[in-house]
Amino acid sequence: MSFMKSILGSVAAMALTATAALADPAIIFDLGGKFDKSFNEAAFAGAQRWADETGGSFREIELQSEAQREQALRRFAEAGNNPIVMAGFAFADALGKVAPDYPDTKFAVIDVNWLSMPNVRGIGFNEHEGSYLVGMLAAQASKTGTVGFVGGMDIPLIRRFGCGFAQGVLAVNSGATVIANMTGTTPAAWNDPVKGSELTKAQISQGADVVFAAAGGTGVGVLQTAADEGILSIGVDSNQNYLHSGKVLTSMMKRVDNAVYDAFTQGNNLETGNFQMGVANGGVGYALDEHNAALISADMQAAVDAAAAAMTAGTLSVHDYTSDETCPAVSF
Amino acid sequence: MDVMPKWADVVLVPLFSLLLAAFLSALLILAIGESPSEALSLMVQGTLLRSAGWGYMLYYTTNFIFTGLAVSVAFHASLFNIGGEGQAMMGGLGVSLVCLFIPWPHWSLAIVGASVGAAVFGMIWAGLPAYLQAKRGSHIVITTIMFNFIAAGVLNFFLVGALKPKGSMDPATANFPASTHLPTFEDMAQLVGFEKMFRSAPANVSFFIALLACVAVWYLIWRSPLGYEIRALGKSGPAARYAGIGSVKVIMITMMISGALCGLMAINTTQGESERLILNFTEGAGFIGIAVALMGRSHPLGVLLAALLFGFLYQGGAELALWTKIPRELIIVIQALVILFTGALTMMVRAPLERLFLMAWRG
Numbered sequence: 001m002s003f004m005k006s007i008l009g010s011v012a013a014m015a016l017t018a019t020a021a022l023a024d025p026a027i028i029f030d031l032g033g034k035f036d037k038s039f040n041e042a043a044f045a046g047a048q049r050w051a052d053e054t055g056g057s058f059r060e061i062e063l064q065s066e067a068q069r070e071q072a073l074r075r076f077a078e079a080g081n082n083p084i085v086m087a088g089f090a091f092a093d094a095l096g097k098v099a100p101d102y103p104d105t106k107f108a109v110i111d112v113n114w115l116s117m118p119n120v121r122g123i124g125f126n127e128h129e130g131s132y133l134v135g136m137l138a139a140q141a142s143k144t145g146t147v148g149f150v151g152g153m154d155i156p157l158i159r160r161f162g163c164g165f166a167q168g169v170l171a172v173n174s175g176a177t178v179i180a181n182m183t184g185t186t187p188a189a190w191n192d193p194v195k196g197s198e199l200t201k202a203q204i205s206q207g208a209d210v211v212f213a214a215a216g217g218t219g220v221g222v223l224q225t226a227a228d229e230g231i232l233s234i235g236v237d238s239n240q241n242y243l244h245s246g247k248v249l250t251s252m253m254k255r256v257d258n259a260v261y262d263a264f265t266q267g268n269n270l271e272t273g274n275f276q277m278g279v280a281n282g283g284v285g286y287a288l289d290e291h292n293a294a295l296i297s298a299d300m301q302a303a304v305d306a307a308a309a310a311m312t313a314g315t316l317s318v319h320d321y322t323s324d325e326t327c328p329a330v331s332f
Numbered sequence: 333m334d335v336m337p338k339w340a341d342v343v344l345v346p347l348f349s350l351l352l353a354a355f356l357s358a359l360l361i362l363a364i365g366e367s368p369s370e371a372l373s374l375m376v377q378g379t380l381l382r383s384a385g386w387g388y389m390l391y392y393t394t395n396f397i398f399t400g401l402a403v404s405v406a407f408h409a410s411l412f413n414i415g416g417e418g419q420a421m422m423g424g425l426g427v428s429l430v431c432l433f434i435p436w437p438h439w440s441l442a443i444v445g446a447s448v449g450a451a452v453f454g455m456i457w458a459g460l461p462a463y464l465q466a467k468r469g470s471h472i473v474i475t476t477i478m479f480n481f482i483a484a485g486v487l488n489f490f491l492v493g494a495l496k497p498k499g500s501m502d503p504a505t506a507n508f509p510a511s512t513h514l515p516t517f518e519d520m521a522q523l524v525g526f527e528k529m530f531r532s533a534p535a536n537v538s539f540f541i542a543l544l545a546c547v548a549v550w551y552l553i554w555r556s557p558l559g560y561e562i563r564a565l566g567k568s569g570p571a572a573r574y575a576g577i578g579s580v581k582v583i584m585i586t587m588m589i590s591g592a593l594c595g596l597m598a599i600n601t602t603q604g605e606s607e608r609l610i611l612n613f614t615e616g617a618g619f620i621g622i623a624v625a626l627m628g629r630s631h632p633l634g635v636l637l638a639a640l641l642f643g644f645l646y647q648g649g650a651e652l653a654l655w656t657k658i659p660r661e662l663i664i665v666i667q668a669l670v671i672l673f674t675g676a677l678t679m680m681v682r683a684p685l686e687r688l689f690l691m692a693w694r695g
Contacts, residue, residue: 031612033660059654061653061654062653062659062660063653063660064646064649064650064653064660064663064664065615065646065650066605066606066610066612066613066615067388067391067392067534067601067605068650068653070532070534071388071650072650072654074531074532075654076654089502090502092502093502093504093606093608101532154488154492155492155502155503156492185484185485185487185488185492185611186484186488186611186612187611187612325498
């Protein structure tokens with residue numbers, strides 16, 4: 001009897017918490033973890049900005065296991081959280097299964113732009129365009145003519161960063177050398193600052209004097225080593241210029257925070273469909289603030305802004321690695 | 333009598349280790365300002381009081397049974413197979429090749445084929461280090477752990493290359509054809525008329541294969557001539573050789589059985605859950621298998637119980653992550669505490685416990 005009572009009690013408690021949480025938005029971070037100073041943290045910053053401005057609250061979870069993707073989606077949807085935002089392309093498969101079961105819940109997913117479902121908002125970014133811009137800056141800042149790229153996990157998405165970057169470098173200095181290294185082949189590569197540091201040292205020994213890290217939490221080690229060794233680095237996703245003021249050339253901004261903020265702000269009325277965020281609509285770009293103002297000369301800025309304007313106008317198109325899985329500018 | 337009776341050793345020592353781990357975890361949770369009792373009730377509610385919670389727990393348990401048995405079998409021959417991760421990864425490759433390239437008419441045939449594929453691939457991956465150990469004396473711990481990295485590289489090579497569908501971002505294979513999809517507990521519950529049981533939980537028929545594997549390993553180790561040879565070699569290599577047991581043969585066979593068991597884990601995760609091969613589907617189960625084998629004292633029944641416990645911890649950890657602000661890292665710390673106390677520190681618990689027990693026994 002008491003067992004039944006405790007079950008009923010817990011069901012009642014669950015029902016209560018479910019109504020209390022009703023319509024609170026939720027965000028699911030990928031395996032890299034919330035505080036990676038990069039991709040996931042940008043997503044968190046967007047959610048936090050929404051909470052600070054509206055005084056609202058939101059649910060969040062950092063995943064530990066692949067099987068939890070679907071589980072977290074379902075549990076949040078069942079608890080009435082709406083909309084549910086996912087940070088990362090790896091959610092595409094789980095979301096494809098879950099979304100039809102909860103037609104009244106809106107989902108937004110970052111880095112996925114190929115699902116077409118009535119209750120899903122897909123947000124893709126043209127990382128190759130933003131990487132192209134920072135590649136131009138890198139080539140102009142480099143004295144040795146050799147620049148480095150440190151990727152996180154070796155996946156097409158990161159190759160897209162590297163390929164755009166190399167194209168930007170070669171556009172400024174066609175004789176430049178681009179050294180591209182990937183941190184690893186497993187998701188641990190998103191969170192391995194020690195390896196990032198080693199790769200940076202190796203690239204420095206090959207003559208690199210500007211290093212672009214597109215590696216999530218691993219990038220922290222890249223930026224640190226670059227600062228220690230007296231070369232320039234380029235951050236990614238969030239604005240990382242402040243991490244080593246005056247030593248980070250710029251950051252390739254991928255406005256994941258805006259994507260999350262917009263989704264939370266629209267709430268239940270989230271506009272669904274696929275959205276592509278590029279240079280033209282402010283989805284990607286380079287960071288310029290008080291920490292790197294001294295590093296970016298007026299000439300450099302003019303050249304990059306001209307390229308950005310050309311991309312917006314459609315006269316400059318950057319090759320997207322994922323379109324055909326080849327890169328004209330660099331080999332991985 | 334100067335030792336504890338066996339039942340006390342088998343039951344009390346793990347129980348006390350668990351209590352100690354739970355106590356330390358409770359202190360940790362208190363220290364970050366959350367309530368331990370609420371955390372425990374969340375874990376129990378989300379795991380044991382919901383059928384879907386059971387579905388997730390048993391899914392994790394299935395993995396841990398396979399890897400735990402694998403480590404146990406090797407332990408009996410005094411071999412430390414630390415390469416479960418790599419063997420499971422190769423098993424996954426075997427499963428996907430079988431599922432993708434052979435047109436199976438029905439899942440019941442597909443699971444047989446996939447099991448063979450998984451076991452053969454895992455067997456090969458454990459066989460290479462075993463050969464190096466048996467013939468060349470390269471230490472099995474070093475070689476198997478190195479083979480984990482090689483396996484990760486091989487898996488990655490296939491998943492970003494040949495097996496990835498064109499244009500896909502995910503380093504994963506295409507979805508397996510529907511005829512290879514294994515029935516989940518949800519499907520089985522619906523068969524017998526329970527519509528809402530185990531909703532969308534990943535546990536599937538491979539759980540029963542894991543149970544069968546428990547029985548098979550028990551029979552192998554304690555009821556078969558080969559098991560006798562394995563145990564004899566494990567107790568003393570020179571004595572076994574003196575008795576005419578070929579150490580090369582036994583090392584090879586033991587490790588290959590161990591590798592096959594690890595490989596079999598992939599039918600649960602790859603064919604059963606994701607229904608395609610993804611990059612990090614093993615998720616450390618190969619290493620958890622070591623803790624499971626230690627805690628289960630390398631006995632299939634113990635492995636089953638320990639695997640259930642770790643399944644509970646995994647699913648309970650997910651519940652904590654969902655509904656509390658306890659950070660993910662701390663949940664891993666809690667799981668690690670259990671491993672530490674049940675695996676590494678058994679001796680620390682056993683000695684004082686034995687003294688206490690004997691004092692009480694004698695009055």
